[in-house]
Amino acid sequence: MNIASALSIAVALQPEAIAIEDGKEQWSYAQLAWMVDADIALLAEHGVVPGDVVTLMQVPSPAQIAWLLAATALGAVANPINYRLKAPEIAGLLTASGASVVVCDSRYDQLCRGLGPQLTVLPTESGGPAGEAAELTYAERSDELPAVMIFTSGTTGVPKPVYFSHVALLEYLYSSATPPEIGSTECSVVCVPCYHVAGLTAVLASLYSGRRIRTLGAFSCAEWTNAVSDGAATHCFLVPTMLKEVVDDPAFDPSRLVSLQTLAYGAGPMPRSVIVKAMECFPPSTGFVNAYGLTEAGGVVSMLLPDDHREAFAGQTHEVRARLNSVGRAAPGAELRIAPQVAGERVGQVEVRRDALEWIESGDLGYLDEEGYLFLVGRAVDRIVRGGENIDPVEIEEALRECEGIVDAAVVGRQDERWGEVVVAFVVTKPDQPTIDTDQLETQLRSKLSSYKVPEEFRLIETLPRNGLGKVLKPELRSKLSVVDQQP
Amino acid sequence: MEPITVGKRYQCELCGGHLLCTRAGDGPLECCGQLLKPADTKKLPSAD
Numbered sequence: 001m002n003i004a005s006a007l008s009i010a011v012a013l014q015p016e017a018i019a020i021e022d023g024k025e026q027w028s029y030a031q032l033a034w035m036v037d038a039d040i041a042l043l044a045e046h047g048v049v050p051g052d053v054v055t056l057m058q059v060p061s062p063a064q065i066a067w068l069l070a071a072t073a074l075g076a077v078a079n080p081i082n083y084r085l086k087a088p089e090i091a092g093l094l095t096a097s098g099a100s101v102v103v104c105d106s107r108y109d110q111l112c113r114g115l116g117p118q119l120t121v122l123p124t125e126s127g128g129p130a131g132e133a134a135e136l137t138y139a140e141r142s143d144e145l146p147a148v149m150i151f152t153s154g155t156t157g158v159p160k161p162v163y164f165s166h167v168a169l170l171e172y173l174y175s176s177a178t179p180p181e182i183g184s185t186e187c188s189v190v191c192v193p194c195y196h197v198a199g200l201t202a203v204l205a206s207l208y209s210g211r212r213i214r215t216l217g218a219f220s221c222a223e224w225t226n227a228v229s230d231g232a233a234t235h236c237f238l239v240p241t242m243l244k245e246v247v248d249d250p251a252f253d254p255s256r257l258v259s260l261q262t263l264a265y266g267a268g269p270m271p272r273s274v275i276v277k278a279m280e281c282f283p284p285s286t287g288f289v290n291a292y293g294l295t296e297a298g299g300v301v302s303m304l305l306p307d308d309h310r311e312a313f314a315g316q317t318h319e320v321r322a323r324l325n326s327v328g329r330a331a332p333g334a335e336l337r338i339a340p341q342v343a344g345e346r347v348g349q350v351e352v353r354r355d356a357l358e359w360i361e362s363g364d365l366g367y368l369d370e371e372g373y374l375f376l377v378g379r380a381v382d383r384i385v386r387g388g389e390n391i392d393p394v395e396i397e398e399a400l401r402e403c404e405g406i407v408d409a410a411v412v413g414r415q416d417e418r419w420g421e422v423v424v425a426f427v428v429t430k431p432d433q434p435t436i437d438t439d440q441l442e443t444q445l446r447s448k449l450s451s452y453k454v455p456e457e458f459r460l461i462e463t464l465p466r467n468g469l470g471k472v473l474k475p476e477l478r479s480k481l482s483v484v485d486q487q488p
Numbered sequence: 489m490e491p492i493t494v495g496k497r498y499q500c501e502l503c504g505g506h507l508l509c510t511r512a513g514d515g516p517l518e519c520c521g522q523l524l525k526p527a528d529t530k531k532l533p534s535a536d
Contacts, residue, residue: 001508008510012494170508174527179495 003147003169004073006208007033009179013210017180020062020213023227027062029210035063039070039127046101046120050075053099053149057083057090057108060193060215063124065203067103068194070127072147077163079149080194083108084468091115093151096161103127143167150195164200172201173208175333176300180210187212187259188235189227191219191242196469197293198267201300202237211235221249229256237264237291240274241470247277254281262306264289268471269376269394271401272325279313292327292374294352297360301352302336302374304328319369325398326373336374338367347392349380365392382474384413384421389452391423396455399448400425403441405433410464410472411455414481425455426477428463436460492517498524 007029010019015030027035048054054071056078058064064080071078079097081090083105094102094115101120102112112121147166151159188206190213192199206213214231216223219242227233238246243265246252263278263286270290279288287306294301304312308328315321330336333355340348350362365383366376377392384391393411400409408428413421429436438458445454465476492515498507502520506527517524 001506005508005510009495009508012510012512170506174497 001143001166001170002073002075003166003204004036004069006170006173006204007036007069010207010210013180014182014184017184017210018212019207020065020215021231022062022215022217023230025062032062032066032069035066035127036069036073039067040074042122042127043070043074043076043101046122048074048076048101051145052076052101053079053097055094055097055099055102056080056194057102057104057112058124059083059105059217060190060199061124062213062215063127064194065207065213065215067124067127068148068203069207072166075145077146077149080200081151082193082195082468087111087114093159094119096151096159097149143170148200150197150200162197169201169204173205176201177205177209179208184210185232186210186235187214187231187233189214189216189224189231189233190237191216191224192237192239192267193468196267198237198239198291206235219245221246221252225253225256228260232259234259234261235264236260236262237266239267239470240265240270241268241466243278244271244274247274247281252281254283257286258283260286262287262289264291266291266293266300266327267469269397270325272398273401275309275324276313279309290327292376294360294362297334297352297354297362300331301334301354302328303331304373308373322375323369323373326369326375328374329372330374336368336372347377347390350374350376379474382412384411384423386413386416386421386423386452387419391453396423396425396445396449396453399445400427400441402448403444405429405436406441408464410474410477412474412477412481414457414478416456422457423453423455424457424459424481426459426461426464426480428461434460491515497527499527500524 011029011033016028018026019029019032020027054076056064056067068078068080079099081093103122103124104112105124109123144165144167146163147169148164149161151161188202188211190199190202194200194203203213214227214233216227224246288309289306290304291300292302304326308323312321312324335353337351338348339351346367347365350364350366351359352362353359363380364376365378365380366374368374378394382393396411397409400406406427407430410426412424414424416422427436436458441458442454465473467473492509492513494509494512496509498517500519505519507524
């Protein structure tokens with residue numbers, strides 16, 4: 001079974017329904033299938049055969065989705081990559097993936113052509129639409145073979161390739177979506193690019209369930225609100241930085257979001273202040289879902305559901321209220337466990353497994369409460385060990401963001417002769433407060449944190465370095481420390 | 489007998505094979521010498 005069958009089912013059930021729109025143009029499911037057919041023909045013409053890797057370097061667009069489906073339909077491996085990367089980084093990824101064909105937007109054309117004569121570069125625009133589609137026939141691929149490959153975000157090192165087989169993606173669709181009912185009016189605003197597992201699954205699940213997909217160019221509160229409002233969108237997935245941008249925008253008008261049934265978020269820690277503000281101002285009909293997923297585990301492994309959000313929001317006890325900071329409980333079919341480094345410790349590496357297959361180390365540190373809610377405290381590699389005490393940055397970062405005048409913060413460890421490592425905080429202040437009062441910050445933090453967790457040093461920074469999905473690039477922050485420290 | 493419609497899923501109890509119907513037909517559907525039953529749908533809340 002080919003993952004591109006997700007499209008052929010929706011085409012068979014509702015060919016005239018709108019599959020994708022970008023705010024200007026609309027394409028029906030039948031038209032999308034034509035685009036895919038034309039792209040399949042082009043890829044085949046350029047010698048792509050089953051098993052080849054086809055790299056996609058494109059901003060999110062209807063055409064990109066067609067190319068992605070075409071590559072998988074042909075039996076090749078579609079490999080969407082981050083279009084913000086620089087030439088040496090792209091060259092590294094292409095070497096790792098062995099891709100022979102790159103489909104790219106015109107603005108990346110020159111960059112891609114400079115990567116070597118062996119690489120075939122196809123412009124995004126060269127694909128569909130074409131004339132009437134022949135019967136959609138997709139390459140017969142063994143279920144276990146890869147359909148899509150994406151690189152991990154590389155926040156902790158070199159990006160690693162992760163392969164998704166046809167069967168793994170189909171299983172995800174079976175468990176999270178159903179083919180469309182007649183007259184379905186669901187619409188999903190897809191803001192996350194396909195090179196992230198959340199963007200990929202959002203696109204595939206939307207196609208399989210016959211939803212209209214509204215793509216979004218550059219993200220802003222105004223663009224997003226327009227997309228939801230004009231498209232009467234029912235579903236959306238945002239990363240925390242996007243939701244923060246929305247609720248912090250003075251012009252944000254939540255009354256335009258009444259159609260939104262589900263707002264899912266994930267891919268990074270959600271500051272409590274942001275989700276609380278969102279729950280206060282969004283229409284009551286919007287259900288929030290926090291989805292914790294691992295690229296390596298093929299998607300979502302735990303979820304904090306709309307009712308969990310409401311209960312935690314209105315909770316009477318500290319324990320229940322705290323769950324708003326959790327990533328919820330194991331999703332159906334998934335299991336969670338904590339592997340502590342020291343026996344008896346509550347916090348340890350989070351391990352997950354799906355369908356009773358082997359356990360996967362997440363690289364995240366966390367703990368489970370009595371009811372099985374999972375709390376993440378940071379990446380294992382970001383853990384700071386100060387004088388034998390384990391310190392997890394997320395708690396300190398959250399406390400810093402609640403301090404007066406601070407809008408954002410990230411915490412890393414710095415080598416220290418006496419303690420092994422000490423805590424250093426990088427903080428972003430409000431524009432009208434260009435300095436930090438270290439004493440005042442320390443006093444505020446001491447009321448919330450054990451003294452050993454209070455940073456030894458605070459550094460003012462204009463903005464935190466983040467990757468395209470808003471994850472803080474901690475290696476970059478650590479390198480700032482060592483560079484400065486080496487100065488005489 | 490229930491018609492075989494597009495988008496329906498079936499699973500064979502003997503070999504575990506999955507079937508996703510991409511083209512409608514009269515059926516019946518058989519695998520390993522017996523009739524196929526519709527697969528259980530365990531729907532997750534949408535996270536997309």
